[in-house]
Amino acid sequence: MKLKTQASTTLKSKLSSTLKSWLPILQSGMQDLEETLGEFAKDNPYFDIKSKITNNFSSYKKNRNLPKGSRVGQGGGLSDSIENFCIQEESLEESLLAQIIPPLFPTQTSQNIALKIIENLNEEGYFEGDIENMAKECRCSSEEIEKIRKRFAYLDPPGIGAKNLKESFYFQLDNMDIKSEIFELCSKILEDLEHHIHFKDECLYKEAMRVIQSFKNPPALDFYEKEAVIIPDILIRQESNNIQVQINEKYYPGIEINLHKEKNLKAKEEFIKIKTKEARDLVDALEMRKATLYKIGIMIVEYQYEFFTGGEIKPMKLKDLAQEFGHAPSTISRAISNKFLECSRGIFPLKVFFATAIDEEIANVTIKDFVVDLIRKENKQKPLSDTKILKLIEEKFDIKIVRRTITKYRAQLNIASSSERKKLYKMSL
Template identity: 50%
Template sequence: MKLAQKVTQKAKLNQTLRSWLPILQASSDELKDTLEPFIKDNPFAKIEIDKPHHSKNFYNEFYSNHVSDRIEQMSVYECSLYEKLYSQIDKPLFPTQKSKDIANAIIECINSEGYFEYNDEILAKFDAKDVEKIRKRFAYLEPIGVGAKDYKESFLFQLDELCDDDEIYTLAKDMINDFENLSKYTKQKNYENALKIIKKFKNPPAVEYLEDEAQVTPDIYVFTTDEGVEVKVNDEFYPEILIDTEGIDEKCEFVSSRIKEARDLIDALEMRKATLYKIGLMIIEYQYDYFLGGDIKPMKLKDIAGDLGRNPSTISRAIQNKFLSCSRGIVALKNFFAAAASEDISNAAIKDFVKNLIKQENHQKPLSDEAILACIEKDFGIKIVRRTITKYRKALNIGSSSQRKKIYAINS
């Protein structure tokens, strides 16, 4: 009897998991589209988006009206970079399921600026040659230049799209590949025309999406109160699965099977909420100081996966294209998972510091890696080697001081 009960429970869980994983991976704004295929042939279920006005609103209970208004304003949404990319993973560029799987994994490795950053945890199950072959096809996706490893490759992606003159194309390609020595091409016949093309390029390739970063819909809210830090899942506009069997014999096999499918979908939605809530709690536990004004601390997927009893790949799905809203703004969940630069300081904190330094640098005299290193050692009180700064700079797709000086000159 106990064995039969366990088998039945396992079968129900497996059925729920089949719908849970894509629902878990979907962003809040993709949920409706993700759910629809599961109930399109079910005459007894429908998706309801807008909840009744009298439904419970925890924001009004938790904060005053002006804070609730601020949350509502933060929830205005426009198409994100990742939604744009996922929508293009289809034929003819990605005709097989394998090519689609690799392309979707590559998207998980694209940072907010549109550049590709190799991630062993995400891409380990794919052959490196296959990954590179599929990544090259991103040259044909929008925004143009996305998926490139650095600004040079992004420029080459954009050049293919924006230049149809063979002579200008050849010169511009040479100039991009030899960007450090741009001045030696000034006497070339098509130099000015090639330079005009290069000036049209977007750097970084997803720059227009960076401007809209604050307009995404948060999946998790973190509130700092007198009693500490609390987490809430943003389920205010969650799709609801409504089951209607009025006047129908629920004992009929066809009806009962469809009702079961709808209830499995409801269970999958609840599992999504529960998983995001647990991830929110774990982020608070690991990153408590961040919500009180500190830096993001070292945190790995396997840390949280172990605590939650899940596979790291499941947690990776859960955090992709998901955002957390707190008093410090809206933060991508994946930003909380950083490798350690020291025991208490994360790579993410140092990278942010480097990025801000370069944003404020003198365009006539850009900071060298040695100068950046000195600033980091002074502000963070840690000792690291210069090549580490070079590695961080390259990971951020920031050129050397001489490269930046040339770019500043072109854009001036």
């Protein structure tokens, strides 16, 4: 009996020490996992972190002389994303500042005005400053401000500094090397772009529309903040009716314990013992992280089986998983935070599968998917209003919600209002 108690106490002690490192490791997303492990490594000379992300990036760099567009390895996209993620790119402001030079901006005054214009560009690259106030600040006329602003038509990216979409297109047209006949027709079409079809009998109509359709909208599109590379923790593999859950081992960091370093250190025996134990605890914690996420993956597939076979996401609560695991909901919340799952339908944050319920059977994610589908199939001559979308949702799901909920969902999905969509459809751009 005594022996059993001692064994139980030893196991509990081992698990307790592992848990100290398990929780922060569990909470870290795949992109941050190496950094978290690095914090443990700062004062421990007995282990090294083996980065598989770095190794994959290195192998990509060795192949960087491949033709443009070539991809490395199966899929290839992740290595491309990692390079984009690791290399700091020039910002829009930095790019424009480098172009504020003679002969386009020959004087100090013109350069100062240009700098003020840059300060008053929004994230899309449109000018939204107050000309009158700028003129007072720069001690010049409003006409001088406008004169300098219109020189932005010759900067990169084309269209930058325009006040609106139409002017941006004119800026971009001025910056193009095309035949004068096409230039003139493009100018006419831009005057009444919503009714461009009226020019379809012009012999150069198709060429002119190809030029217009090549314009950037918004002009600062190429400078939008790039999304960070997403590395899923859980992989769902499907073959026929067979669904398998896997942990993404490919980019998982490894821990290598280096006991040979003892020979080179004049450390006390007790210090060596403590630090090597900490290193082994980290290995155990990393394995516990994998096991926890694997079990979460299994349970998501079990609860959301219909989603993985083409259906919709159903409401799922953190406490459902917490009860299965025997952990507090806060621990499960840590486990799914900043984690992603990849399946045949795409890559999804784990938190998506714990959608807020509108009622017992319908999740808000399901409603959003339905809205997206409605917009995709709507009559472009008569786009659906929020009121009409609400009515269709109530008929489809037999529920009652308010119109402002639809407006909120549409905003979250970055879908324009019905009147704005109608304008965009008319442009056919």
